[in-house]
Amino acid sequence: MGRKRVVLYASRTGTTQKIAQDLANRFEADLIKVFPHKEYRSFANAIMRVAKEKATNEQATSGTEFCDSSDYEIIFLGFPIWAGDVPTYFQDHILNSEFGGTTIVPFATSAFSSMANSIRTIKQLCPGSRIMYPFLYNRKTANQYPGWLYKLKSFLA
Numbered sequence: 106m107g108r109k110r111v112v113l114y115a116s117r118t119g120t121t122q123k124i125a126q127d128l129a130n131r132f133e134a135d136l137i138k139v140f141p142h143k144e145y146r147s148f149a150n151a152i153m154r155v156a157k158e159k160a161t162n163e164q165a166t167s168g169t170e171f172c173d174s175s176d177y178e179i180i181f182l183g184f185p186i187w188a189g190d191v192p193t194y195f196q197d198h199i200l201n202s203e204f205g206g207t208t209i210v211p212f213a214t215s216a217f218s219s220m221a222n223s224i225r226t227i228k229q230l231c232p233g234s235r236i237m238y239p240f241l242y243n244r245k246t247a248n249q250y251p252g253w254l255y256k257l258k259s260f261l262a
């Protein structure tokens with residue numbers, strides 16, 4: 106029997122979603138989109154709310170039911186980088202899903218930011234998990250995407 110995998114992702118404008126769908130197809134994983142409890146409508150609305158959350162240390166919450174992570178051995182976590190980090194509603198979802206000792210493959214999309222803060226955040230949210238093969242997709246790194254898929258293919262074989 107193959108290992109059970111899931112791609113859990115957040116995406117407002119579809120960039121992260123494309124990668125999430127591609128991974129789910131290639132690696133036969135379940136695909137679950139995580140929505141914020143309160144939707145971020147326009148770009149301006151999102152920028153304003155996220156800045157306010159940051160200034161007040163406020164955490165947005167997930168509007169998606171938490172999955173039973175004990176079903177999965179590999180969890181892909183995909184998200185857009187917001188204010189240099191993992192969107193707080195996605196953090197809420199990760200924290201409350203209690204991933205335990207699973208293997209996490211994080212991927213993010215961004216305009217320019219690095220993934221360093223996000224990886225630190227994920228480590229804090231999932232202290233018992235192994236974080237493997239993180240990948241940041243943006244204009245600069247898009248050409249490394251096939252190489253990342255190739256590495257994942259041998260890892261998951």
Ligand SMILES: Cc1cc2nc3c(=O)[nH]c(=O)nc-3n(C[C@H](O)[C@H](O)[C@H](O)COP(=O)(O)O)c2cc1C
Pocket residue numbers: 115116117118119120121122148151152155184185186187188189190214215216217218219
């Ligand atoms: C509220 C908000 C904050 C963002 N903050 C950053 C940031 O700090 N650094 C960055 O490189 N891109 C930032 N972006 C751009 C997104 O990370 C980028 O467009 C991403 O690919 C969008 O993914 P999506 O289409 O899956 O939603 C931000 C976008 C929004 C809406």
